[in-house]
Amino acid sequence: MHYAETLDALREQRLLRLCEVPESGLVNFSSNDYLGLAKDERLKQAAIEALEKEGTGASASRLITGTSQRVTDLEKELARWHGTEAALVFNSGYQGNLAILQGILNTGDWVFADRLNHASLVDGCLLSKAKLVRYSHLDLDDLEHKLSKAPVEATKWIITDALFSMDGDSPDFDKWVAIAEGYRANTLIDEAHSVGLYGNTSAGLCEQFNIGSQVTLQAGTFSKALGGFGGFVCGSNVLIQTLVNQARGFIYSTALPPAVIGSAQAAVTIVQADTALHEALWHNVTVFRNALKTLNLPVTTYESAIIPVIIGDADHALQVSEKLRQAGFIVRAIRPPTVPTGTARLRISITPAHRPEELTALANTLASILHR
Numbered sequence: 158m159h160y161a162e163t164l165d166a167l168r169e170q171r172l173l174r175l176c177e178v179p180e181s182g183l184v185n186f187s188s189n190d191y192l193g194l195a196k197d198e199r200l201k202q203a204a205i206e207a208l209e210k211e212g213t214g215a216s217a218s219r220l221i222t223g224t225s226q227r228v229t230d231l232e233k234e235l236a237r238w239h240g241t242e243a244a245l246v247f248n249s250g251y252q253g254n255l256a257i258l259q260g261i262l263n264t265g266d267w268v269f270a271d272r273l274n275h276a277s278l279v280d281g282c283l284l285s286k287a288k289l290v291r292y293s294h295l296d297l298d299d300l301e302h303k304l305s306k307a308p309v310e311a312t313k314w315i316i317t318d319a320l321f322s323m324d325g326d327s328p329d330f331d332k333w334v335a336i337a338e339g340y341r342a343n344t345l346i347d348e349a350h351s352v353g354l355y356g357n358t359s360a361g362l363c364e365q366f367n368i369g370s371q372v373t374l375q376a377g378t379f380s381k382a383l384g385g386f387g388g389f390v391c392g393s394n395v396l397i398q399t400l401v402n403q404a405r406g407f408i409y410s411t412a413l414p415p416a417v418i419g420s421a422q423a424a425v426t427i428v429q430a431d432t433a434l435h436e437a438l439w440h441n442v443t444v445f446r447n448a449l450k451t452l453n454l455p456v457t458t459y460e461s462a463i464i465p466v467i468i469g470d471a472d473h474a475l476q477v478s479e480k481l482r483q484a485g486f487i488v489r490a491i492r493p494p495t496v497p498t499g500t501a502r503l504r505i506s507i508t509p510a511h512r513p514e515e516l517t518a519l520a521n522t523l524a525s526i527l528h529r
């Protein structure tokens with residue numbers, strides 16, 4: 158049995174991971190609930206209503222009897238919202254990406270993926286039979302160079318996170334879609350950390366950069382800014398039907414429970430209309446960024462609710478995280494392999510629920526720890 162030794166080695170390198178219950182009474186800066194919707198009364202009520210009407214479980218997979226009117230309504234709304242012909246809901250964002258990539262990529266296809274894409278996109282590519290080529294993070298010259306080496310006749314897909322959740326950065330979308338068009342490549346953009354947050358109706362960065370019609374598939378999750386659970390993808394009828402017929406993660410799993418779909422419906426409605434939540438979020442982001450700048454702490458140039466503070470060494474990152482905990486803040490250290498070796502970091506995420514004094518207190522504490 159080598160498992161115990163492997164765990165010991167991880168512990169020694171300070172890379173062992175544990176499931177810890179966050180201490181109550183601390184201010185949470187490590188949540189992906191960017192709009193605070195996970196505790197919103199409107200979402201709770203929608204979930205309760207759906208549960209009361211339809212019960213706790215969907216009782217079967219989507220292709221048997223698990224397709225409710227509620228989930229088809231949600232899919233129609235997702236498609237309308239994203240300006241696509243169709244949409245499909247998955248049991249999580251992770252499972253959705255595996256299912257999508259396994260379902261659309263065939264032997265002989267080439268898939269080009271940003272080197273820092275989310276694990277679910279990487280795993281989906283590996284699960285497929287396509288040839289996987291990874292290009293340097295956000296490096297579109299490298300992408301183009303690698304595309305130019307693929308056979309002209311091969312079906313090609315280019316895949317990226319819309320907003321990279323460990324840095325808060327994004328590709329140059331206009332250039333990215335232009336390159337894809339030049340090589341007649343299909344595209345998948347994963348809006349996990351951007352849906353609900355960007356664009357006129359909060360559909361995501363594809364909406365903000367007005368590239369939705371040029372992108373083949375837009376994927377997302379209900380589990381972050383939308384405050385619930387489950388994944389989805391929006392695209393053409395042909396591709397959605399292909400997934401319904403070929404995506405094993407979609408076919409062979411029980412449909413999401415009614416309460417989960419109910420809260421997703423409410424969230425989708427709310428983020429399109431409730432501008433106050435967004436204003437509160439961006440106001441808090443600005444307050445925190447300004448506090449960091451005043452204290453001479455490094456601030457990323459990207460306007461995002463995710464603010465990484467790169468520490469480098471995994472052990473050091475854990476120590477800073479622990480000191481912040483003692484000061485009353487939950488700021489988890491993010492270590493390899495989630496981020497590249499030598500770039501362990503604190504990942505601070507801001508929400509509308511943070512009070513101004515909490516934001517400045519975190520910045521001050523961070524400054525005193527790091528400048529010491």
Ligand SMILES: *Cc1c(COP(=O)(O)O)cnc(C)c1O
Nearest residue numbers: 249250251275277347349378380
């Ligand atoms: C979080 C995340 C996922 C997974 O979504 P879940 O609904 O949490 O499973 C997929 N893609 C990206 C880019 C993510 O950040």
